Amino acid sequence: xxxxxxxxxxxxxxxxxxxxxxxxxxxxxxxxxxxxxxxxxxxxxxxxxxxxxxxxxxxxxxxxxxxxxxxxxxxxxxxxxxxxxxxxxxxxxxxxxxxxxxxxxxxxxxxxxxxxxxxxxxxxxxxxxxxxxxxxxxxxxxxxxxxxxxxxxxxxxxxxxxxxxxxxxxxxxxxxxxxxxxxxxxxxxxxxxxxxxxxxxxxxxxxxxxxxxxxxxxxxxxxxxxxxxxxxxxxxxxxxxxxxxxxxxxxxxxxxxxxxxxxxxxxxxxxxxxxxxxxxxxxxxxxxxxxxxxxxxxxxxxxx
Numbered sequence: 347x348x349x350x351x352x353x354x355x356x357x358x359x360x361x362x363x364x365x366x367x368x369x370x371x372x373x374x375x376x377x378x379x380x381x382x383x384x385x386x387x388x389x390x391x392x393x394x395x396x397x398x399x400x401x402x403x404x405x406x407x408x409x410x411x412x413x414x415x416x417x418x419x420x421x422x423x424x425x426x427x428x429x430x431x432x433x434x435x436x437x438x439x440x441x442x443x444x445x446x447x448x449x450x451x452x453x454x455x456x457x458x459x460x461x462x463x464x465x466x467x468x469x470x471x472x473x474x475x476x477x478x479x480x481x482x483x484x485x486x487x488x489x490x491x492x493x494x495x496x497x498x499x500x501x502x503x504x505x506x507x508x509x510x511x512x513x514x515x516x517x518x519x520x521x522x523x524x525x526x527x528x529x530x531x532x533x534x535x536x537x538x539x540x541x542x543x544x545x546x547x548x549x550x551x552x553x554x555x556x557x558x559x560x561x562x563x564x565x566x567x568x569x570x571x572x573x574x575x576x577x578x579x580x581x582x583x584x585x586x587x588x589x590x591x592x593x594x595x596x597x598x599x600x601x602x603x604x605x606x607x608x609x610x611x612x613x614x615x616x617x618x619x620x621x622x623x624x625x626x627x628x629x630x631x632x633x634x635x636x637x638x639x640x641x642x643x644x645x646x647x648x649x650x
Contacts, residue, residue: 350614351378357621363399363422365617366392368408369561370583370609375403378614382587384562386457386472389415401620402628403612405430410461413628414635414642421628424620428611432546435515436463436492444489444511451509453489454480456496457642458517461630463491464638469645473545474560476500478649480508491515499545499552520546523604524579529554532577532600539596540571543579555579561587568592581606 355378358365366388367379376382381391385408392400392412399420402409407430409423436459445453445466455467456476464470471479477500480488490497491511501508524547533541542564543555552558557567561584568576568588575596578585582599583606589597620626630638 347374347614350618354378354614354618354621357618358401361399361621361624362397363401363621364392364395364397365401365403366412368404368583368609369565369587370581370606371403371612372583372610373586374614375612375617376583376587376590378617379403384472384474384560385411387562388412392416392419399621399624401617403617404428405433405606405608406628407433407458407460409628410630411457413630414461414639417635420624422620422624423626423628424616425611426626428608430458430608432492432515432517433459433463435512436460438462438466440512441466441491444491444509448487448489448509450485451487451489452483452485453491453511454483455491456493459492461634461638464641465634467638467641469648470638470642471645472560474563475645475649476545477503479645480504480506482648493517493546495520495548495552496545498549499558502549517546519581519604519606520544520579521548523601524551525601526551526554528601528604529577529579532598536575536577536596536598538573539575539577539598540573541577541579541600542567543600547579551579564588565591568595568597580604581609583609 364380367382389412401422402412413421452468454469457472487507489509489511492515494510497508497510540556542557579600582604585599
């Protein structure tokens, strides 16, 4: 493993490349990365890098965001098939049906979606910015897709009517693998631990949490909340990242089997191959890139 890590880092130096790894990636991928974080955070960090090549260790919509914000760099996604089942819920047909049903209502699109869907957005948000941005929109009814649980999280904290697009969009890891049973079991085993969950978990399970937030917000909360023991209700990879940052704290996943299969498709071998061959490359048509980038930049400006 160490030999392979060394080969990957050697290729990065040779190619003037940086590796960006999402918080849900496996430990060996996080260890070899230049930056570890959430998708937008990583893409924005790469903008200020003098690297010529970006290798994105994450799912495909994340690689798209990196390519969109780094038009002057080569962006590689080692496994093209590493997609996102949540993003798959927001197809163009569904967007058009809801826009026809709710004419005049703005469409807010979660960054966990594909660029082909983002072009129809009025605003683009992350899990950490959704509440703040939607609260500022001058509309009583807002369309939001594709995650219905994040929509419920926002609706509960604003006076707006949030219409989930579609009604059943979800992340299977957060819906099925961070269940009430798993939370209660983890709490029975570690009763003194604070429970932190992602807003993509079901609303009833959000109510059990001591803190609700994005992966980056959860990492900050570990430092800010009282106590030394924490349970993380999200994909298990975040626990490794958290323990790396806070080695003196006791941090465990609610469910160690809460694994995003697509995230784990990225490994050191296919990262190495990608650096050797400079494939697969992520490219977005210029007109689409300009459209989506302008929506994202306007959305980010609103939450400053």
